[in-house]
Amino acid sequence: MDVASGSASGDLAASLTLAYPEMLMAIGAMALLMLGVFRGNSSTRLVAWGSVAILLMAAILVLAQPNGRFVGFGDGFVVDPFAKFGKVLVYLGSAVAVIMSLGFLRSQKIERFEFPLLILFATLGMSMMVSANDLIFLYMGIELQSLALYVLAAFNRNSLRSTEAGLKYFVLGALSSGLLLYGCSLIYGFTGTTNFDVLRHVIVPGEMGLGVIFGLVFLCAGLAFKVSAVPFHMWTPDVYEGSPTPVTALFSGAPKIAAMLLFVRVLMGPFLGQDGTVVPEWQQIIIVISILSMTVGAFAAIGQTNIKRLMAYSSIGHMGYILVGVAAGTVGGVASVLIYLMIYLAMTLGVFACILSMRRKEGMVEHIEELAGLSRNQPLMAMALLVLLFSLAGMPPLAGFAAKFFVFRAAIQAELYGLAIIGLLASVVGAYYYVRIVKIMYFDEPAEPFEQPMSKSMRMVLVTSTLFILFYLVFANPLLRMTEYVAKSLFL
Amino acid sequence: MILQAIAFYVFSTVLVGAAFMVIAARNPVHSVLFLILAFFSAAGLFVLLGAEFIAMILVVVYVGAVAVLFLFVVMMLDIDFVELRRGFLQYLPTGVVIGLIILGELLLVAGIAIVTPETAGLAAHPIPSVATRTNTGALGDILYTNYIFLFQAAGIILLIAMIGAIVLTLRSREGVKKQNISDQVNRRREDGVEKVTVRPGQGI
Numbered sequence: 001m002d003v004a005s006g007s008a009s010g011d012l013a014a015s016l017t018l019a020y021p022e023m024l025m026a027i028g029a030m031a032l033l034m035l036g037v038f039r040g041n042s043s044t045r046l047v048a049w050g051s052v053a054i055l056l057m058a059a060i061l062v063l064a065q066p067n068g069r070f071v072g073f074g075d076g077f078v079v080d081p082f083a084k085f086g087k088v089l090v091y092l093g094s095a096v097a098v099i100m101s102l103g104f105l106r107s108q109k110i111e112r113f114e115f116p117l118l119i120l121f122a123t124l125g126m127s128m129m130v131s132a133n134d135l136i137f138l139y140m141g142i143e144l145q146s147l148a149l150y151v152l153a154a155f156n157r158n159s160l161r162s163t164e165a166g167l168k169y170f171v172l173g174a175l176s177s178g179l180l181l182y183g184c185s186l187i188y189g190f191t192g193t194t195n196f197d198v199l200r201h202v203i204v205p206g207e208m209g210l211g212v213i214f215g216l217v218f219l220c221a222g223l224a225f226k227v228s229a230v231p232f233h234m235w236t237p238d239v240y241e242g243s244p245t246p247v248t249a250l251f252s253g254a255p256k257i258a259a260m261l262l263f264v265r266v267l268m269g270p271f272l273g274q275d276g277t278v279v280p281e282w283q284q285i286i287i288v289i290s291i292l293s294m295t296v297g298a299f300a301a302i303g304q305t306n307i308k309r310l311m312a313y314s315s316i317g318h319m320g321y322i323l324v325g326v327a328a329g330t331v332g333g334v335a336s337v338l339i340y341l342m343i344y345l346a347m348t349l350g351v352f353a354c355i356l357s358m359r360r361k362e363g364m365v366e367h368i369e370e371l372a373g374l375s376r377n378q379p380l381m382a383m384a385l386l387v388l389l390f391s392l393a394g395m396p397p398l399a400g401f402a403a404k405f406f407v408f409r410a411a412i413q414a415e416l417y418g419l420a421i422i423g424l425l426a427s428v429v430g431a432y433y434y435v436r437i438v439k440i441m442y443f444d445e446p447a448e449p450f451e452q453p454m455s456k457s458m459r460m461v462l463v464t465s466t467l468f469i470l471f472y473l474v475f476a477n478p479l480l481r482m483t484e485y486v487a488k489s490l491f492l
Numbered sequence: 493m494i495l496q497a498i499a500f501y502v503f504s505t506v507l508v509g510a511a512f513m514v515i516a517a518r519n520p521v522h523s524v525l526f527l528i529l530a531f532f533s534a535a536g537l538f539v540l541l542g543a544e545f546i547a548m549i550l551v552v553v554y555v556g557a558v559a560v561l562f563l564f565v566v567m568m569l570d571i572d573f574v575e576l577r578r579g580f581l582q583y584l585p586t587g588v589v590i591g592l593i594i595l596g597e598l599l600l601v602a603g604i605a606i607v608t609p610e611t612a613g614l615a616a617h618p619i620p621s622v623a624t625r626t627n628t629g630a631l632g633d634i635l636y637t638n639y640i641f642l643f644q645a646a647g648i649i650l651l652i653a654m655i656g657a658i659v660l661t662l663r664s665r666e667g668v669k670k671q672n673i674s675d676q677v678n679r680r681r682e683d684g685v686e687k688v689t690v691r692p693g694q695g696i
Contacts, residue, residue, distance in 0.1 A: 012637055019641060026648060033655070074638030114659045121652050128645060140645045147649055151656035166660075 015072030018065070018079045021058040021087065022127050028054035029120045036113030044105065048098050048116040055095040055123065062087045069492060075195050076134030081489040085338060085482075086130035086261040089345060093254035094123040096349050096461055100356055101246030103455045107359065108244065110156050118155075119250060122148035126258035133269070135184040135194040138262060142180070142226065145255060146173050152250070153243040165242025172225070172235045180222025186215030199270030213281055216271060220285050223266065226259035229323060230292035233316045240312035245364065248308050249352035252315045257341050260319070264326055264334055268490050272329070279329075286327040287419055293320025294426035301433045306366050307355055310433065311348070314392060317430055318344050324423050325407040328414035334487035336406035339479065343391075343403040343472065350388045350465030354381060357454045357462075365450075368437060373446020381454065382441050384466040389438055391469045393431035399472035406480075500540055507533035520566045528559045545628040 016023070032050045036043055062084050069080040098116045105111040125145030132138040150173060154166020188194050190211035191202045203212060225232040240248045267282055297317020304310040322344070325336040358365050375382040391400035404427060411420040454462070510530040517523045531554045538547035620630050635643055 012640070015641075022641075026644070030651075073641045074634075076638070077641060112659065114655055118652070118655065118659075121648065121655075124648065125645075136642060140642050140649070144645055144649050144652070147652045147656065151652070151659055154660055157660055 015077070018070055018072040018077060020065075021061040022124060022131075024058050024061060025054055025120060025124045025127065028057075029117055029124070032113075032120070033117055036117065039113075041112050044111045044113045044115070045102060047113045048102055051116040051120045052095045052098050054120065055091045055098075058127075059088050059091040062091070069489065071133055071197070073137075074134075075197060076137045077128075077131050078133035078196075079131060080492075081486045082261070082265065083131045085486045086257065087127050089342060090123060090126045090130060090254045090258050093257060093345050093349065094119055094126075094250065097246055097250035097253060099457045100249055100349075100353060100461060101244075102457065104244065104246050104356055104364075107364070108156060110158075110244070112155075115152070115155060118148045118152050122152070122250075123254065126254055129258045129262045130265075132262060132265070133196045135188065135196075138266070139177075139181060139184060141262075142222075142259075143177065145258065146177070146226075149247075149251065149255060152247045153239055155247060156244045159242075161242035162244060165239045168242075169235055169239045176222050176225035176232065179218050179225070183215045183218025183220075183222060186211055186218065188215075190215065196265070196269040200272070203270060208279075208281055216282060217285065219266065220263075220282065220289075223259060223263045224289055227256055227263060227319050227323075228312075228316055229289045229319050230296045230316060231289070233293070233296065236316055237309045237312040240315075241306055241309045241366075245308065245352070245356050245366075248311070249349065249356070252311060252348045252352070253345050256315065256319065257345060260322055260326075260337065260341060264337060265490065267326065268329065268334060272491075283327055283329060286323055287416065290320050290323035290327055290419065291422050293317065293323060294423055295320075298426040298429040301430070304433070305368055307358075307368050307371075307437075308366055310368065310437075311351065311355070314430075314434075315348070317426065318392075320426070321404060321407050321423060324411050324416075324419055327416060327419060328410040330410060330414055331484065331487045331491055332406075332413055333410040334490055335480070335483040336403075336410045338483040338486055339406050340403040342479070342483075343399040343469070346465040346468045347388055347392050347400060350384065350462055350469070351392070353454075353458045353462040353465070354385045354388070357381065357450060357458050359451045360448060361451065368440060369444075370447055371437065371441050372444035373449075374441040376446050377449035378452065378454075381462070384462050385441065386438050387466050387470055389434040393434040394427050395431075397473055399469040402472055402476060496540060499536070503533045503536040503540070507537065521563070524559060524562045524566055527562065528555050531555050531559065542622045543627060545626075545631060548628075 028050070032047045032054075035050070036047045039046070065079055065084060067081065069078065071078045098119050101115060101119075105115060122145050125141050125143070125148065128137060128141030128144060130141075132141050150166055150170040153169045154163050156162035184194070187199070190209055191199055193199055193202060208216070221232060225235075228236040240251065243251065267286070271279055271282055293316050297313050297315075297320055301310050301313035301317070304313060318340075322337050322340050325333045325340060327333070328336075355366070356364075358370060371385075374385070387398065391398035394400045394404045404423075408420045408423055411417075411423070453459075507530055510526045510533060513526040514523050514530065517526060531550055535547040535550045538544070538550065619627070625633070
């Protein structure tokens with residue numbers, strides 16, 4: 001395929017055209033902020049739907065951008081198929097999280113117009129992360145995203161757990177930002193540049209200086225925190241459990257995707273060999289955190305009784321599987337990461353639509369036992385949740401199986417047999433706790449039914465994601481071709 | 493040339509003297525005022541160096557914001573500074589050691605610049621000569637072109653910090669009586685006065 005490319009660093013107007021989606025989001029968010037400030041909290045629904053519209057328009061703007069690799073703003077901001085893919089995924093994840101939050105906010109009496117706006121600002125940060133081609137852009141994007149997410153975690157300030165989650169996330173996030181910055185400054189100090197394209201020429205793979213390796217390790221630690229990979233996962237279960245549920249739905253979707261894509265771009269950009277070979281310096285780091293994430297995600301989830309906590313460990317495990325694809329360091333590996341992220345987003349959003357519908361008269365419930373007898377009370381919802389859980393466990397012919405298949409295939413092609421075997425074993429263990437939920441839904445003594453019917457938006461999200469998971473194999477081929485094209489764009 | 497030298501020595505002497513008075517003054521308010529004097533003298537030194545932007549920032553940020561904050565803290569909090577200062581000599585050795593370490597680090601930084609002057613050439617954006625471009629202008633040249641995105645993003649981060657602070661702390665408290673002028677003006681006689689017919693011998 002013919003690939004255009006260009007650098008607009010000297011030309012400000014050309015640089016600005018690259019950032020149209022971001023500009024739309026920033027200006028739109030500020031306009032909605034004004035609307036909210038003058039109309040008060042009664043305008044929350046209007047602001048929320050406005051945010052969704054802005055996110056969708058931004059996604060359209062991203063798709064309308066020309067194909068090829070373009071850099072602007074002093075070569076620090078890149079628009080390539082990889083960034084475009086990531087942005088569309090992130091915008092969709094955030095938009096769905098906004099839609100799913102509406103009913104919850106009202107029932108919890110925390111309906112404030114700032115909620116969708118903070119999600120919009122966080123998405124702006126994620127958008128910057130996905131397009132970062134410079135360590136400064138990387139850092140600013142992460143901070144923009146994180147600061148909004150800290151506030152969202154503590155949004156339900158009347159709940160002690162929510163406040164605790166926000167504070168915990170903030171303190172640990174600040175710590176990880178410190179590690180990240182330390183890594184960035186070491187890399188800058190030992191190479192004299194922060195730009196990824198220049199770094200790629202400066203860094204000689206296989207014989208990096210000790211300073212650069214230190215910088216790389218700290219950078220990896222900071223990014224591993226953002227994707228919640230073991231051993232930097234400690235915040236995840238507590239923050240997932242304490243945050244308001246729609247915020248948890250957001251956390252496990254869009255920010256993870258943005259951070260993982262940024263991770264891939266950092267490793268495959270400046271730190272990849274000239275001829276596209278994998279660099280052992282970072283490969284061993286990724287292999288270790290991948291193995292740890294998969295095993296901790298599988299074993300620690302078994303004892304959980306709170307479904308949000310369980311989803312936290314599930315997400316840690318899935319990040320481990322995705323890192324298997326990253327460790328491969330090939331085009332196939334990156335393509336498998338993209339497929340996995342896409343399917344992971346659909347699965348988590350679907351499951352969270354179910355969790356957000358676990359509502360009784362007295363309020364939201366979060367215990368797994370409360371799902372007992374769901375097959376009798378709400379057979380369709382139970383069926384959809386069954387499909388999603390089987391897919392999370394990786395059963396064929398559902399999408400989750402395809403995701404794991406490509407990741408492990410990439411690992412085997414890169415001759416990482418040990419990693420692939422440990423991954424397979426971990427997914428067998430992981431299947432246990434997913435299937436346990438299915439057993440509770442179908443075979444346990446029925447508990448009191450949930451409030452029915454599900455809200456229209458939840459039903460829409462659940463049905464869409466379930467259908468995507470169920471019939472993934474039908475349109476697997478075009479998606480596979482697309483992700484391969486996108487992955488190739490990263491290695492140009 | 494001679495004028496510059498005079499200005500340099502005046503500013504330096506005042507700076508050192510004021511810095512000493514910051515730790516020597518008995519009254520903490522005087523300490524803060526001497527600190528402000530020290531900032532002004534340092535700003536003067538920066539102007540002499542041709543770094544007018546840093547000089548202005550020093551005045552605006554440190555004098556305008558930080559020193560005023562100090563003053564607020566000193567005046568608002570009831571801290572007995574005389575009591576605090578009692579162990580002054582006790583801390584002197586530690587202070588001297590820390591001061592020497594900082595001095596050594598400064599010498600290292602200056603030494604690198606003197607020994608290998610070519611490192612300055614490695615900068616991504618070399619500093620234009622002061623004769624052709626003021627340094628405020630030179631800063632603006634890259635801040636509003638290459639770094640415009642980051643500059644705006646930093647602004648949005650501050651905006652989020654503001655929104656976050658408001659979201660997490662602003663509460664509309666119940667039962668607080670506020671003055672509402674239109675309510676006061678619209679109040680009618682009937683709202684406040686009730687005419688009660690009292691029957692003889694019964695009371696209300």
